[in-house]
Amino acid sequence: MTPEELLQQALSIDPPWRVVEVRDNLGRNQIDVWIGRGSGRGGWFFGGRPAAPETHPLAWRHINIGQARCLVHAPPEAADDDLPWSGSAEQPFTRALSRQIAELFREGVRFQTVCTMLDIAVADLWRFKHGLDHGLAGLSGAPLPAAIADEDAADVPAAESPVWRMLLDGAIDIDIRMLGLKLLLTKLREQMRLITDDEVRLLKTHELRRYFVRYERQLGHELAQLKRF
Amino acid sequence: MSTQHGMMSVADAAALIKRGYSLCVAGDESALRRLPAGNWIGGTTPYFMGERGGLISRDAVHATVVAEHGGRPRLRFYDAASLPQLCRNAPDHGYSILILPAFSDCHLGFARNAPNYEEMYLKPLVGWIAGGHLDDPSRTPPLVALGSSGEFSATRAVVMDVPLPPEKLARIDIINPFQPGDGACITFADTGFTAGDCRIDGRRGNLAEHLLATDADTRLPLIADYCGAPVNVSIRNIDRAAGLVEFYAPVFPGLTYRQAAPAGDRLAALRAALPPPDADISFACNCILNFLYLGLEGKGGGGLTGPVGFGEIGYQLLNQTLVYLSVGE
Numbered sequence: 001m002t003p004e005e006l007l008q009q010a011l012s013i014d015p016p017w018r019v020v021e022v023r024d025n026l027g028r029n030q031i032d033v034w035i036g037r038g039s040g041r042g043g044w045f046f047g048g049r050p051a052a053p054e055t056h057p058l059a060w061r062h063i064n065i066g067q068a069r070c071l072v073h074a075p076p077e078a079a080d081d082d083l084p085w086s087g088s089a090e091q092p093f094t095r096a097l098s099r100q101i102a103e104l105f106r107e108g109v110r111f112q113t114v115c116t117m118l119d120i121a122v123a124d125l126w127r128f129k130h131g132l133d134h135g136l137a138g139l140s141g142a143p144l145p146a147a148i149a150d151e152d153a154a155d156v157p158a159a160e161s162p163v164w165r166m167l168l169d170g171a172i173d174i175d176i177r178m179l180g181l182k183l184l185l186t187k188l189r190e191q192m193r194l195i196t197d198d199e200v201r202l203l204k205t206h207e208l209r210r211y212f213v214r215y216e217r218q219l220g221h222e223l224a225q226l227k228r229f
Numbered sequence: 230m231s232t233q234h235g236m237m238s239v240a241d242a243a244a245l246i247k248r249g250y251s252l253c254v255a256g257d258e259s260a261l262r263r264l265p266a267g268n269w270i271g272g273t274t275p276y277f278m279g280e281r282g283g284l285i286s287r288d289a290v291h292a293t294v295v296a297e298h299g300g301r302p303r304l305r306f307y308d309a310a311s312l313p314q315l316c317r318n319a320p321d322h323g324y325s326i327l328i329l330p331a332f333s334d335c336h337l338g339f340a341r342n343a344p345n346y347e348e349m350y351l352k353p354l355v356g357w358i359a360g361g362h363l364d365d366p367s368r369t370p371p372l373v374a375l376g377s378s379g380e381f382s383a384t385r386a387v388v389m390d391v392p393l394p395p396e397k398l399a400r401i402d403i404i405n406p407f408q409p410g411d412g413a414c415i416t417f418a419d420t421g422f423t424a425g426d427c428r429i430d431g432r433r434g435n436l437a438e439h440l441l442a443t444d445a446d447t448r449l450p451l452i453a454d455y456c457g458a459p460v461n462v463s464i465r466n467i468d469r470a471a472g473l474v475e476f477y478a479p480v481f482p483g484l485t486y487r488q489a490a491p492a493g494d495r496l497a498a499l500r501a502a503l504p505p506p507d508a509d510i511s512f513a514c515n516c517i518l519n520f521l522y523l524g525l526e527g528k529g530g531g532g533l534t535g536p537v538g539f540g541e542i543g544y545q546l547l548n549q550t551l552v553y554l555s556v557g558e
Contacts, residue, residue, distance in 0.1 A: 110317060111347045133345070176457055179401050183544050184350035186455040190483035214351060218398060 007033060011062065011070075011085050012096075017078070024068075029119075031065050035074040035085065060087040061124065062094045069119055091137050092124040101128065102139050102199065106206045138197030155223050156212045163229045164205035168192045174225040178218065184211055233294035234510070235534050236279045239263045242292045246376065251302045253326050253389060253512065254376075255536030256290030257362070261374050262381070264290075269376030270304055270387045272328035272359030273369075276537035278515050283525030283537065287362070291536050293512055298556065299323060299392040304377050306385040309334040315388060316348040323392040324399035324554060326512060327356035330371040331539040335386040340546040341420055341479050350544055353399040355554045356388075357514040357538030358546075371539070397556055399511070403543045404551040405459045406499040406519065409452045410490035413439065417480045424480055425473045436474045437467050440488075448522045450549050451476075451486040462486065463518055463548035477518075477539075478546045496523045499551060506532040513553040514538050522549075 001009075004019040013019060013035060021034040034057070058079055062070040072094060078086040084096040093101065097118075104114050111129075115122050131137030157163050166172045168188055176182050188204050195201050212219055239260050245252060246267035254261060254271035261271045277284050277291045295302050299322070307315060312335055319325045329336040336358055343349060359371040370383040393399060415436065416428045427436045440447065450461035463477040480486065499519070504510065513535035519525060520537045533553060543552040 112314075112317060173456075179403060179458055180350040180353065180544055182456040182458040183344070186458075186484070187344050187350075189456075190481075193483060211351060218400075 010065070011072075013085055017074075017083075027069070027071075029067065030069045030071060032071045032073060033062075035072060035078065037075075058086075058089060060085075060094045061092055061097060061120065063097050063100060064118065088137060091131055092127055095139075098128065098137070099139055101125070102132075102203055105129075106203055108206075108210055132195070132197075132200045132203070133191050135191075135194035135196055135200075137200075139199035139203075155220075156209065156216055157226055159206060159209055163226050164209055165201070166229060167226070168201075168204060168208060172229055174222055177221055178215065181211060181215075181219070181222065184208070234292065234513075236277060236284070236286075236289050236291050239288070239290055242290050245292065245294060251295040251297060251389070251391075252376070253293045253295060253328075254290050254374075255292075255357075255359075255538075257287040258369060258372055258381070260288060260290050261372075264374075264376065266379045267376050268302065268304065269374075270326065270328060270389045271374035271376065272330075272357065272387070272536065272538070273372045274357075274360050274517075274536050274538055275362045276360075276517055276520050278513070278525070278534050278537060280532075280534055282528045283520050285362075285526065291534060293535070295326075295389065295391055296511065296556070297391075298397050299394040302389045302391045304375055304387070304389050306375055306380070306382060306387055307335065308385050309338050312339060312386055313342065313346050315386075316346050316352050316354065319348070319352045319354070319390050320392040321352075322395055323390065324353035324355065324401075324511075324556075325391065326389045327354060327386060327542055328373045328388075329356070329358050329386045329540075329542075330373055330383050331358045331360045332371070333384050333386075335384065336540070337422070339386070339542075340422070340540075343545045344481075353401050353554065354542060354544050355401055355512050355514075355552055356542035357536055357552075358540030358542075360517065360539035363517075393556065396558060398558070399554055399556050401543050401552065401554050402504070403458065403541075403547065404499055404502040404553075405452075405461060405549070406495035406502075406523070406551075407450060407452060407459065407461060407489035407549065408493070409454070409459065409487040410449070412443070412445075412488050415439075415451065415486045415488075416484070417482055417486075420479050420481050422477075422479050423473045423475050425471070435472050437469060437472045440464075440467055440474065441469060445488060446491055448518070449489040449491060451480070452489050453481075453484040453486050455484075461489070461548040461550055463516075476548075478548045496525075496528065499523070503533055503551075504553065504555070509555055509557070511554050511556050513551065514541050515551045516541055516547075516549045518549045519551070 007019050016037050020036045023032045026032050057073045059073045062072045079089045087094045252269035257275045258273045372381045373387040374381050413429045447464040450463045452459050465475040513533045515537050541547045541552045
């Protein structure tokens with residue numbers, strides 16, 4: 001198996017797409033992978049050292065290969081397909097990396113910790129999160145794995161409970177006594193108004209639930225109302 | 230443990246600092262500069278809520294002794310680039326006091342972006358916007374102070390992070406003496422400290438023209454309903470020529486604003502909503518616009534003392550609102 005074939009397998013690159021070039025000298029601790037279509041005839045993506053590109057490729061940060069960053073370069077049409085190794089044209093990450101990050105956010109991993117764990121630039125992560133929060137990016141694809149249950153939050157409805165979505169969509173209202181929750185819910189409701197992606201909306205329900213878990217002791221009045229739904 | 234706070238002389242505040250207490254101090258710059266180095270933060274204002282009501286003083290200071298339930302509070306500066314890390318850096322269990330110099334990049338950035346700071350609303354955050362005497366012809370810039378180093382800054386924010394033991398909780402409450410009126414519902418497409426074009430009762434319009442045409446009292450803020458919390462945006466100026474309204478806090482899209490109702494005894498409303506005199510209040514502040522518009526000099530009282538700032542912080546920037554924090558079980 002050639003290194004390119006190994007990478008194709010590892011990065012889930014299926015025909016008609018293939019790895020056409022790999023370089024490890026463009027950045028410290030970084031592997032750049034060029035992906036193209038076809039069977040090896042001429043053009044920028046084929047043959048040895050590339051000539052002038054026919055179309056300007058897009059680049060996305062992908063899931064790390066070991067300790068190295070992986071950047072995927074592909075023609076713009078790769079953005080249109082629902083491929084795990086590409087992303088939308090405006091976003092910095094591939095769909096696979098986006099889902100990995102979303103899962104970490106959902107588990108409450110802090111922003112800076114995500115940057116450190118995955119060796120991601122803070123600016124790129126902010127751009128990604130801004131896109132999620134404003135409905136400009138999604139997580140379409142396989143559903144996120146189930147969240148780990150909070151054993152100590154017995155009185156807080158489970159993450160799957162429809163009450164969270166109802167509260168966020170404004171389908172139900174409760175009397176809230178804590179100022180922080182009033183302000184947080186207002187912010188999340190405005191974000192939900194803009195977000196159409198089901199999995200990003202799910203992230204928001206987890207964000208709201210995390211507040212209730214953190215302040216379960218003080219939110220008896222609010223939790224009692226949620227139990228009615 | 231009851232929190233010590235109130236108006237005092239510089240000498241008395243200095244004595245508390247030298248005895249090792251952690252303080253949050255408000256006062257005129259000349260008063261703050263006479264304080265010794267120690268575990269305190271400060272901000273400039275000559276306006277206060279004193280024990281007998283509102284007062285103006287360039288000599289006295291207001292000091293809150295920050296109770297050390299769970300350990301020594303930590304102090305630091307933030308600049309505009311690092312301020313978004315404010316809540317992430319705050320103690321997992323505790324609260325933070327933030328003071329920002331009025332009209333600094335930190336102030337403006339906080340106003341616009343605080344709702345989206347990482348961990349915002351998860352960790353209690355109170356504070357105020359430092360200002361100066363409104364009649365000061367030299368227009369000395371507002372300042373904050375980091376007592377541990379003795380540094381003053383017109384551009385950075387200063388924060389005191391106060392840890393609490395697990396059995397204690399910091400709770401923030403606000404008192405808004407205004408209620409939404411029956412006037413037009415106003416929405417904005419963008420976040421901003423200024424607004425021109427907007428939607429008025431669903432139709433395209435211009436806010437400046439609308440306020441002028443309705444002879445609106447600009448002392449009355451716009452109010453948005455945050456899930457039951459009325460949050461004000463105070464009107465700073467109407468620029469008729471430019472067709473713009475300037476505010477003391479930004480308006481945000483996705484919220485519906487109404488100008489406050491003109492009627493009612495707002496001073497009485499504020500007094501009626503004060504916590505009981507025996508409540509253990511660890512921090513409180515009020516707004517310069519309440520001080521001026523409600524004529525609070527010599528009035529008010531009610532046991533709640535603190536600085537009168539040029540904006541208040543109850544998680545995010547607030548206007549014409551009294552903010553207080555209590556620590557309980």
